[in-house]
Amino acid sequence: MSEALIQxxxxxxxxxxxxxxxxxxxxxxxxxxAVASRNYxxxxxxxxxxxxxxxAKVYGNYEALLEDPDVDAVYxxxxxxxxxxxxxxAAQNKKHLLLEKPVALDIAEFDEIVGACEENGVQFMxxxxxxxxxxxxxxxxxxxxxxxxxxxxxxxxxxxxxxDSEYLKKDIRVKPxxxxxxxxxxxxxxxxxxxxxxxxxxxxxxxxxxxxxxxxKDGVILDCGASLYWEDGKxxxxxxxxxxNLTMDITAIGTKGTLHVHxxxxxxxxxxxxxxxxxxxxxxxxxxxxxxxxxxCTVKTNLPQEALLVTEFARLVGEIKFRNSKPEKKWPIxxxxxxxxxxxxxxxxxxxxxxxxxxE
Amino acid sequence: MSEALIQxxxxxxxxxxxxxxxxxxxxxxxxxxAVASRNYxxxxxxxxxxxxxxxAKVYGNYEALLEDPDVDAVYxxxxxxxxxxxxxxAAQNKKHLLLEKPVALDIAEFDEIVGACEENGVQFMxxxxxxxxxxxxxxxxxxxxxxxxxxxxxxxxxxxxxxDSEYLKKDIRVKPxxxxxxxxxxxxxxxxxxxxxxxxxxxxxxxxxxxxxxxxKDGVILDCGASLYWEDGKxxxxxxxxxxNLTMDITAIGTKGTLHVHxxxxxxxxxxxxxxxxxxxxxxxxxxxxxxxxxxCTVKTNLPQEALLVTEFARLVGEIKFRNSKPEKKWPIxxxxxxxxxxxxxxxxxxxxxxxxxxE
Numbered sequence: 001m002s003e004a005l006i007q008x009x010x011x012x013x014x015x016x017x018x019x020x021x022x023x024x025x026x027x028x029x030x031x032x033x034a035v036a037s038r039n040y041x042x043x044x045x046x047x048x049x050x051x052x053x054x055x056a057k058v059y060g061n062y063e064a065l066l067e068d069p070d071v072d073a074v075y076x077x078x079x080x081x082x083x084x085x086x087x088x089x090a091a092q093n094k095k096h097l098l099l100e101k102p103v104a105l106d107i108a109e110f111d112e113i114v115g116a117c118e119e120n121g122v123q124f125m126x127x128x129x130x131x132x133x134x135x136x137x138x139x140x141x142x143x144x145x146x147x148x149x150x151x152x153x154x155x156x157x158x159x160x161x162x163x164d165s166e167y168l169k170k171d172i173r174v175k176p177x178x179x180x181x182x183x184x185x186x187x188x189x190x191x192x193x194x195x196x197x198x199x200x201x202x203x204x205x206x207x208x209x210x211x212x213x214x215x216x217k218d219g220v221i222l223d224c225g226a227s228l229y230w231e232d233g234k235x236x237x238x239x240x241x242x243x244x245n246l247t248m249d250i251t252a253i254g255t256k257g258t259l260h261v262h263x264x265x266x267x268x269x270x271x272x273x274x275x276x277x278x279x280x281x282x283x284x285x286x287x288x289x290x291x292x293x294x295x296x297c298t299v300k301t302n303l304p305q306e307a308l309l310v311t312e313f314a315r316l317v318g319e320i321k322f323r324n325s326k327p328e329k330k331w332p333i334x335x336x337x338x339x340x341x342x343x344x345x346x347x348x349x350x351x352x353x354x355x356x357x358x359x360e
Numbered sequence: 361m362s363e364a365l366i367q368x369x370x371x372x373x374x375x376x377x378x379x380x381x382x383x384x385x386x387x388x389x390x391x392x393x394a395v396a397s398r399n400y401x402x403x404x405x406x407x408x409x410x411x412x413x414x415x416a417k418v419y420g421n422y423e424a425l426l427e428d429p430d431v432d433a434v435y436x437x438x439x440x441x442x443x444x445x446x447x448x449x450a451a452q453n454k455k456h457l458l459l460e461k462p463v464a465l466d467i468a469e470f471d472e473i474v475g476a477c478e479e480n481g482v483q484f485m486x487x488x489x490x491x492x493x494x495x496x497x498x499x500x501x502x503x504x505x506x507x508x509x510x511x512x513x514x515x516x517x518x519x520x521x522x523x524d525s526e527y528l529k530k531d532i533r534v535k536p537x538x539x540x541x542x543x544x545x546x547x548x549x550x551x552x553x554x555x556x557x558x559x560x561x562x563x564x565x566x567x568x569x570x571x572x573x574x575x576x577k578d579g580v581i582l583d584c585g586a587s588l589y590w591e592d593g594k595x596x597x598x599x600x601x602x603x604x605n606l607t608m609d610i611t612a613i614g615t616k617g618t619l620h621v622h623x624x625x626x627x628x629x630x631x632x633x634x635x636x637x638x639x640x641x642x643x644x645x646x647x648x649x650x651x652x653x654x655x656x657c658t659v660k661t662n663l664p665q666e667a668l669l670v671t672e673f674a675r676l677v678g679e680i681k682f683r684n685s686k687p688e689k690k691w692p693i694x695x696x697x698x699x700x701x702x703x704x705x706x707x708x709x710x711x712x713x714x715x716x717x718x719x720e
Contacts, residue, residue, distance in 0.1 A: 019646045153583075153604035156516055156597070160613055162640070208571070211715075212589055223513075225595065227587075229572055235585065237516070237597050244513035246641040246650075247618040251609050253520055258607040260622060262636070263650065270649045276622070280522070281606040286379045288664055289630045290606075290623065304648055355571075 006314035006321070007033035007072045009065045009095070011086065013046040014077040014172075016100065020127065021050040023306035024075070030314035032056050036065035062086055066093045073123070073317050076100060079178035080185060084109045091116035096123040096317045096327075098310075102185035103339055110339045114332045123316045125309075125331040126338075128193055130265045132312055133305035135273040136197070138297060142259055143198050143252065148279045150256030155198040155236045157251075159187035159265060160223075160244035168242065174220050182221035184342060187240035190248070190265045192341045195228060195236040196334065198252040198259075203337055204228035204236065206355045209348035214243060226345040256280055258294065267305070274298040366674035366681070367393035367432045369425045369455070371446065373406040374437040374532075376460065380487065381410040383666035384435070390674035392416050393432075396425035422446055426453045433483070433677050436460060439538035440545060444469050451476035456483040456677045456687075458670075462545035463699055470699045474692045483676045483687040485669075486695045488553055490625045492672055493665035495633040496557070498657060502619055503558050503612065508639045510616030515558040515596045517611075519547035519625060520583075520604040528602065534580050542581035544705060547600035550608070550625045552701045555588060555596040556694065558612040558619075563697055564588035564596065566715045569708035574603060586705040616640055618654065627665070634658040 008030050010017055024032050032052050037043035040060030047056055059065045066074070066089055073096035078086055080102050090097050097117055103126050104110035117124040130136060142149050163171070172178035173186050181188070196203075206229040213224035223241035248266070252259045257279040267273035278294030303311065319325035344356045368390050370377055384392050392412050397403035400420030407416055419425045426434070426449055433456035438446055440462050450457050457477055463486050464470035477484040490496060502509050523531070532538035533546050541548070556563075566589040573584035583601035608626070612619045617639040627633035638654030663671065679685035704716045 016647075019648060022646065022648075150605070153520070153601065154518070154585075154599050156518070156599070156611075158514070158516070158611065158613070160513070162615060206571070210587060210595060211566075211568070212593055212595065214593065223593075225514075225597075227570060227597075233572055233574065233583075235570060235572065235599070237585075237587075237599075239514050239516070239595070239597075241513065241613075243615070244613045245510070245616055245618045245638070246643070247611070247613045247638075249611050249620070251516075251518065251607070251611070253518070253601075253604045253607045255522060255603070256605055258605045260609070262620060262654065266643060266647060266649065268650045268653050278605070278607075283606070283626060286382065287376075287626060288379060288382075288666070289626065290628045293628050294622065306648070 005029060005031040006317045007031060007070055009034035009036065009068065009071040009074045011036050011062050011065055011074050011076045012078045013037045013042055017077045018050055019306060020075055020077065021052065023304065023310045025051055026303055026307040027310040027314060029318060030310050034059060034065050034068055034071055036062050066090050066095060071095055072321060073098065073313070079172045080105060081178055081180060084112060087113045088116040091120045091122050094120055094122060098125050098127055098313050101126045101128055101189045102181050102342060103335055105180060106343055107339055110336060114336065117327070117332070121320070121327065123313065123320060123327040125313050126335045127309065128190065129306040129309050130190065131193065131197070132309040133267060133273055134301050135267070135275060135299040138299050139259060139261070139275055140197060142257065142277050144200060148257050149254040152198055152234050152252060152254050154234065155195050155250065155252040156238065157191040157194045157249060158239040159190050159248045160239065160241040161187070161246040162244060163242040174216055174222070176218045176220050180220060181342065181346070183240045183242045184221045184224055184345060188224065188238065188342060188345065189338060191238035191240050193334070193338050194250050194264055195238060196337055198250065199230065199234060199236070201334055201337060202230065203340065203358050203360060205231050206357055207341060207344035207348055208355045209345050209353050211353050213349055224345070224349065226348065228341065260294065270304045272298055272300045365389060365391040366677045367391060367430055369394035369396065369428065369431040369434045371396050371422050371425060371434050371436045372438045373397045373402055377435070377437045378410055379666055380435050380437065381412065383664065383670045385411055386663055386667040387670040387674060389678060390670050393430055394419060394425050394428055396422050426450050426455060431455055432681060433458065433673070439532045440465060441538055441540060444472060447473045448476040451480045451482050454480055454482060458485050458487055458673050461486045461488055461549045462541050462702060463695055465540060466703055467699055470696060474696065477687070477692070481680070481687065483673065483680060485673050485691040487669065488550065489666040489669050490550065491553065492669040493627060493633055494661050495627070495635060495659040498659050499619060499621070499635055500557060502617065502637050504560060508617050509614040512558055512594050512612060512614050514594065515555050515610065515612040516598065517551040517554045517609060518599040519550050519608045520599065520601040521547070521606040522604060523602040534576055534582070536578045536580050540580060541702065541706070543600045543602045544581045544584055544702060548584065548598065548702060548705065549698060551598035551600050553694070553698050554610050554624055555598060556697055558610065559590065559594060559596070561694055561697060562590065563700065563718050563720060565591050566717055567701060567704035567708055568715050569705050569713050571713050573709055584705065584709065586708065588701065620654065630664045632658055632660045
């Protein structure tokens with residue numbers, strides 16, 4: 001017997017909500033039941049432009065949607081500085097929460113949001129889409145394979161894109177009162193998550209920001225980087241920027257293997273994604289070429305990664321709603337680790353690039 | 361009228377000399393005329409094993425080869441700590457000098473070696489083979505193209521390989537009295553050169569070593585890294601190691617373009633080499649895939665890169681010998697820049713990872 005679809009309400013009509021709305025429409029176990037904006041007409045136009053079901057309700061304020069008893073869960077693409085208020089209210093209204101990243105301004109806020117979800121028995125997930133691509137599971141298998149990858153020694157990630165002048169003037173990600181983490185919260189969030197993936201989610205011990213980050217006139221980070229150190233000698237570096245050509249790489253090197261990927265956040269193609277990996281790659285006898293080269297692994301997917309995220313989120317919500325399961329803790333756990341590293345990088349920048357210890 | 365081949369003497373029978381001997385044999389404008397070892401039998405066996413011309417003379421000491429008037433130029437694969445003595449003596453004997461890297465223990469030694477070459481009017485070149493691959497010229501064109509690459513913003517390089525226990529015990533690169541720079545001098549030399557290539561050979565202003573380098577019991581570096589900073593905000597990082605799987609990457613990001621290469625030092629194949637580059641790469645409207653992806657550029661070569669190096673070296677020697685040209689200065693200049701950065705990284709390690717200023 002098939003179960004009812006999970007009813008998702010969209011709280012805010014940000015640009016990214018177009019992509020997630022399509023993803024909800026594509027997901028076999030979820031549907032959009034409502035949308036809210038601070039402006040009713042904007043919400044109605046958004047619903048019409050994004051193929052919402054005719055049954056979807058339109059609200060001119062967030063509270064009304066959060067109080068709607070038909071809404072099981074919400075997707076919340078609001079600016080970070082608004083998360084504390086609205087995410088907590090959503091949890092208090094027993095709405096499962098798919099929250100846009102970065103989750104919070106600091107770890108205290110993070111804990112308040114996730115604490116509210118725990119108290120109210122609702123699922124928390126941040127909207128980091130690429131980890132739901134089946135390629136990521138294949139990459140994780142490689143990282144966890146002692147024969148093919150060995151122990152991680154170093155990992156380098158980057159996410160840069162060349163924002164246009166309009167973006168650099170007006171986007172929420174350059175506004176201190178909206179997404180105050182700037183490129184660190186936006187692009188850096190993914191870099192940090194990728195590093196944690198390669199490290200099997202072991203937190204680094206120490207974080208040191210790179211010198212000479214670029215800030216805008218309001219002090220929001222446009223370009224920065226950091227080095228992360230673990231007690232066993234693992235090292236990671238990342239670089240995130242709004243000021244350089246679109247690039248997103250992971251190079252992870254273990255004692256026995258290496259992984260390369262160049263499109264880890266948004267795959268080149270929607271329906272398949274690749275990475276290169278090599279195990280005990282080697283030269284020929286005279287060191288004039290490679291006797292063992294990395295090979296390409298391509299993973300196909302029927303649904304785009306953002307629809308797989310929604311499907312997984314809705315599955316967990318369904319487990320809670322229909323089977324009395326508890327919320328899955330792994331999502332808030334990896335999200336919290338990402339937030340901890342992010343805030344440590346920011347602290348290091350503010351302390352003049354001093355080492356900052358990470359404490360769980 | 362064809363000119364006589366440049367007569368090259370090989371000073372030392374290190375393992376790497378096998379590869380370079382083949383390269384000289386492959387070069388259309390050079391030939392091996394002599395080989396020297398501290399042990400005559402070893403030199404004779406080396407000549408026999410490496411296809412030397414029957415006319416090649418065999419010497420049981422380095423001095424005799426350096427005094428042989430038939431020798432135009434020498435290839436010197438001796439450990440770094442022996443370079444000062446033997447490279448200077450070669451120059452004083454008017455032998456053009458192809459010297460194994462790293463060139464010197466410090467910049468004072470470097471200047472003494474290159475100064476001796478200048479005083480004696482002989483060509484100096486270090487044995488950095490990959491820069492002679494025609495792929496490297498194509499990469500340089502990309503880096504220098506304001507429309508395809510723009511201004512360099514960041515570049516990350518690495519060269520790691522998993523040395524076996526025998527190497528880690530006995531190789532000259534782990535011995536403080538032989539190649540005292542360890543992995544920094546060996547693998548790091550290439551990483552630094554690649555960074556300089558991407559930066560159009562502009563020296564960084566400041567170098568900061570990564571924390572937690574790995575040293576062996578004699579204090580030789582097995583694994584280290586650094587960040588390099590330029591005044592205009594460019595940033596570079598590199599990582600070099602004897603303790604991780606074979607990997608060699610460049611990721612260079614400009615304001616308009618990105619370059620990726622995974623085999624920059626030793627190409628996967630001898631007869632062709634590739635890199636990926638993208639200009640103004642971008643997403644589709646919904647940010648679900650890329651509307652403009654990087655493309656692959658493959659460059660074929662009839663001779664392996666080490667033979668192209670020998671050919672270029674012998675060409676310059678021929679220009680001097682037959683046409684009274686002056687030695688080409690670009691090779692000692694880029695070599696010196698590499699040495700300056702290398703020694704700055706080492707200073708930063710010794711000063712507890714403090715920033716070290718680079719002064720030309």
